[in-house]
Amino acid sequence: MTRYTTMDSPLGALLLVADEEGRLNAVLAPGTKGQPSRPDPGWTEDPAPFAAAVEQLTAYFSGDLKEFDLPLAPQGSDFRQRVWDALDDIPYGSTVSYGQLTAAAGQPPSAVRAVAAAIGTNPLLVIRPCHRVVGADNSLTGFAAGLDAKRRLLELESPQDALFG
Structure with a gap:
């Protein structure tokens, strides 16, 4: 099951996507080339697994975080x-x-x-x-x-x- 949430940022509304274990697959800004601009209809909106990611991204955008510590699972060769x-x-x-x-x-x-x-x-x-x-x-x-x-x-x-x- 793919889960997602969105969050406001200086780049616009970010789309955060995670796998069933809550590991981030994607963080996408509006208009990101080659990536979905909105959630797939089969995805489930669920902000709970993204609490740490939203907190860390918010801290980064405010200048208070320099390094992320999140479980990641991007798909690629x-x-x-x-x-x-x-x-x-x-x-x-x-x-x-x-x-x-x-x-x-x-x-x-x-x-x-x-x-x-x-x-x-x-x-x-x-x-x-x-x-x-x-x-x-x-x-x-x-x-x-x-x-x-x-x-x-x-x-x-x-x-x-x-x-x-």
């Missing part, structure tokens, strides 16, 4: 899982290039496009910080929820810096 796991190692307030993340995921430089594609399918926006991956020249590139959302998240994490203004 072994390759995608390795890439998504590498996202977890990018420190709060930092950015890395796609090439750096490719190396961190244990992939050769020739795999950078495949790594970028895997990042683009990350279903756990904000929780798995794909917004911290930028172009080699520090430019904002690719974010499933849009570049404005990416900019907002990076500014939230580095309010003293006008990095992308």
